[in-house]
Amino acid sequence: MAAGQPGLVKFLFCLATLSILLAQVNAEKSLSQLKLNSHILQNSIIKEINENPNAGWQAAMNPRFSNFTVGQFKHLLGVKPTPHGELTQVPIKTHPKSLKLPEKFDARTAWSQCSTIGRILDQGHCGSCWAFGAVESLSDRFCIHFGMNISLSVNDLLACCGFMCGAGCNGGYPMFAWRYFMHHGVVTEECYPYFDDIGCSHPGCEPEYPTPKCVRKCVNGNQMWRSSKHYSVSAYRVDSDPYNIMAEIYKNGPVEVSFTVYEDFAHYKSGVYKHVTGDVLGGHAVKLIGWGTTDDGEDYWLIANQWNRSWGDDGYFKIRRGTNECGIEGDVVTGLPSTKNLVRKVVSVDDSGDASL
16 A cells, blocks of 8 residues: 555646646636626726827727627627638739829728718628628729719628628628629619618627528519629739738729737727737728828828727728738738629729729
8 A cells, every 4th residue: 555655646646736727727718708708898908008108099988889798899800811722812913113102092082972982881790891891892993983872782792692701790701702792793782781771770780690691682672683783803812012002092992901800999099000908809801991191100091990980080990001000901802893784884994994093
């Protein structure tokens, strides 16, 4: 018995060590769940941002997320990383450096006749940002290239693209959204709405955030699904050099961009955002509409979000330009509108067509 005691002691020591490790793992799991159930908006984060002279932006308790938990906010961040094998097959667009670009540009004023550019929408509780960024940008480009003020349907893309685009309200791939436009087109918002007269009517506006079912039928019986389709002629990435991104917007209109979101971003109110504090929560897609430089010399991108006007700077935000802040310059996708299926005759453009000012 005495001879076996050292082995027994060693066994009990290992057992105790294992119990401690398991307790630590369980504690981390509990802490993680506790974090997800906590409020996304925190006074401590606002204080840290607003008292930091180098932050460059101001934080606030945005009403949009006053009742959101970290988990609910995280669900809005619906960008899934595009598989590397797929990325290698996507064309990358560059622009000749000979084009002289303005120091400041805002697509809302450059194409003031296009009402869609200045719309701020609301994705509700659905992780549909990947669909919003794509549909909004294509809507703008139909106006810029063809003079058509139309709003295209997020629901069509969200519900009907299926596994090709990802998982609907549980996230998707921005590039595959643009491929859907090429091969299947997208109907108008009037045909298949996400919104009603008082705001968000989509099922994803409810906290359960289900993905809508694809019905392939216009809500207005006088409209035909197939004839309501609008297509793109291309789907491509834009080279991450800020010049190429600016040239693309200047010549062809707003683009869809994705970036990494941290906890502090939920608190953005004004100024030029850069990550200061908080954990990483996911990837978000938005519409990039311009650029500029502050009086203090900070270069920025101007972006329209889809969290309604009660968030941020009337629904918009600025983020640091030229440093790939949160990956904002590394994942820019877009495409050009097609004349296919259009009712009225328009001037045709090919894959290299521009809408230069």
